[in-house]
Amino acid sequence: MKQALKLKHLSNPAIHRLKLVVFLACLIPLARLAVADLGADPVDTLTRSTGRWALNFLFISLAITPLRKFTGWLWLVRLRRTVALYSFFYACLHLGVYVVFDQFFDWAAIVRDIAKRPYITAGFFSFVLLVPLAITSTNGMIRRLGGRRWQHLHRLVYLIAISGVFHYLWLVKRDITGPAWYALILCGLLSARMLTRPRVRTGALDKGSMSSTIGVSGGTSMMVERGRE
Amino acid sequence: MLIKRAFSGDPKPSEITDAKSYAARRCFLKFSCATAMGAALMLPTESPWAEENGLAADFNNLKASPFSTTEEKTSFRDATRYNNFYEFGTAKGDPERNAHTLRVRPWTVAVEGEAGKPRIFDIDELLKISPLEERIYRLRCVEAWSMVIPWVGFPLAELLKRVEPTGNAKFVEFTTLHDPEQMPGQRSTMLDWPYVEGLRLDEARHPLTILAVGLYGNVLPKQNGAPIRLIVPWKYGFKSIKSIVRIRLTEEPPLTTWMKAAPREYGFYANVNPEVDHPRWSQAKERRIGDFLKRPTLMFNGYGEQVAHLYSGMDLQKYF
Numbered sequence A: 001m002k003q004a005l006k007l008k009h010l011s012n013p014a015i016h017r018l019k020l021v022v023f024l025a026c027l028i029p030l031a032r033l034a035v036a037d038l039g040a041d042p043v044d045t046l047t048r049s050t051g052r053w054a055l056n057f058l059f060i061s062l063a064i065t066p067l068r069k070f071t072g073w074l075w076l077v078r079l080r081r082t083v084a085l086y087s088f089f090y091a092c093l094h095l096g097v098y099v100v101f102d103q104f105f106d107w108a109a110i111v112r113d114i115a116k117r118p119y120i121t122a123g124f125f126s127f128v129l130l131v132p133l134a135i136t137s138t139n140g141m142i143r144r145l146g147g148r149r150w151q152h153l154h155r156l157v158y159l160i161a162i163s164g165v166f167h168y169l170w171l172v173k174r175d176i177t178g179p180a181w182y183a184l185i186l187c188g189l190l191s192a193r194m195l196t197r198p199r200v201r202t203g204a205l206d207k208g209s210m211s212s213t214i215g216v217s218g219g220t221s222m223m224v225e226r227g228r229e
Numbered sequence B: 001m002l003i004k005r006a007f008s009g010d011p012k013p014s015e016i017t018d019a020k021s022y023a024a025r026r027c028f029l030k031f032s033c034a035t036a037m038g039a040a041l042m043l044p045t046e047s048p049w050a051e052e053n054g055l056a057a058d059f060n061n062l063k064a065s066p067f068s069t070t071e072e073k074t075s076f077r078d079a080t081r082y083n084n085f086y087e088f089g090t091a092k093g094d095p096e097r098n099a100h101t102l103r104v105r106p107w108t109v110a111v112e113g114e115a116g117k118p119r120i121f122d123i124d125e126l127l128k129i130s131p132l133e134e135r136i137y138r139l140r141c142v143e144a145w146s147m148v149i150p151w152v153g154f155p156l157a158e159l160l161k162r163v164e165p166t167g168n169a170k171f172v173e174f175t176t177l178h179d180p181e182q183m184p185g186q187r188s189t190m191l192d193w194p195y196v197e198g199l200r201l202d203e204a205r206h207p208l209t210i211l212a213v214g215l216y217g218n219v220l221p222k223q224n225g226a227p228i229r230l231i232v233p234w235k236y237g238f239k240s241i242k243s244i245v246r247i248r249l250t251e252e253p254p255l256t257t258w259m260k261a262a263p264r265e266y267g268f269y270a271n272v273n274p275e276v277d278h279p280r281w282s283q284a285k286e287r288r289i290g291d292f293l294k295r296p297t298l299m300f301n302g303y304g305e306q307v308a309h310l311y312s313g314m315d316l317q318k319y320f
């Protein structure tokens, strides 16, 4: 109990150290790809691994707000932006592998693929929506947009996650175990968001407290909007 | 010629069945002792497995085939660690990890149905049906990757001849072993087990169609469909059914496992065709295992000259 109380607030230096740890930890999947045996089909391994981690980090960033509510550790939210930006980072690598090794810069073929293959369409949709969220993830952008509009925009993260899961579901040949797990977890995350009543009130959205709610995933946004109506 | 036949058609079934240890079995499985004559007639076969383990190849005096490609072969390691064999799991590495539970001796193959002389063949008998040949074929998976594999086998036509198909026989149905004890993947209901595949009789009799019992000069590893599997090189890999226990001649087209699982995605023919896409992905290109970039996929996997006539006048968009 005492321990929990202690964890509720961390000093700024502690948070900075934690941020650095998270920053480095998120590079582990990439480091492993650099040194591991990529198997008989290295391109497939790269595609799958980067795709998985793009989705994993997206899900982790989505889990942060419910987790913060559950544990009362307010500083968790300050790790959210790092994790969410890593989702974008791995999505970029993922797309890069596809553009270079699957299509070798054949842009016409890529456009055809996006238009014709539902699983590519869904992946592309996710990726395109990630871009504005990444761009507006800086403190400056949050200030410029204003908390409310920013949160509005960042609700897109749920759409990104849903279409990411469909992307995965539609590409498997027969064994849907993998995407089914992600779908289940996503349902859990969405219901956690629905069930945790927002404690944030209008006043919480002034500039001062914004710095603690920044992140690519606008975790609280939906609930905040609801609470204000 | 006679001598060659005698050598390649002279396995030692008793030794094969009696062998206790894996390595010993591999030694005994050699198709002929390396006599001077044998050596003179020997087709040099590359056997990385054997080399690594300080053993001679299982099959030595294989007949070369004009159907073989001269393209660079996929490495033995990749060909035996990257497999689709859902009976042992759906990840590419699962078959290599899990297939050790498969018992390949004793093994029989029932050849039945519309046949004048249906009967059950012992695997060791099948090894002697016809001189074993090395066939270096391209293998194109429906998932848009490919390999080049030196199979050891014999024409399926030779086996079919033995059972004398009747006039009613129009198709051939193949069935994989069904035993969840040996094949843990069959405990899941992902596919309707046992795995069933089929060919038109003329496809089955085509000289390119073989039953394979080995690769790279060695006995077929379990993850590759031991002890006997089909190879139809102009069709997507899933047609080349593994670990066969039954071959049935039929009048009606067999309903294959993948047709049952996803009729919109998998047809009876499944000929490699860069112009007919899988509904969810393109078949225009493929990645040769070992390469980074994709290459164009060839019509009938490059065997058009030999097989295109089988499908003349057919709408291949419809009969995919």
Ligand code: HEM
Pocket (backbone or CB within 6 Å): A044, A047, A048, A049, A050, A051, A052, A053, A054, A055, A058, A091, A094, A095, A098, A102, A120, A123, A124, A125, A126, A127, A164, A167, A168, A171, A178
């Ligand atoms: C234009 C954007 C995208 C393209 C072209 C693309 C393409 C692909 C391709 C070609 C595969 C492999 C299919 C296979 O090996 O059969 C794949 C797998 C995957 N992608 Fe994407 N993708 C895109 C965006 C995304 C995004 C934004 C995410 C996540 C947020 C994502 C997550 C995944 C996952 C989880 C897998 C499956 C990994 C596995 O099988 O273990 N993709 N994608």
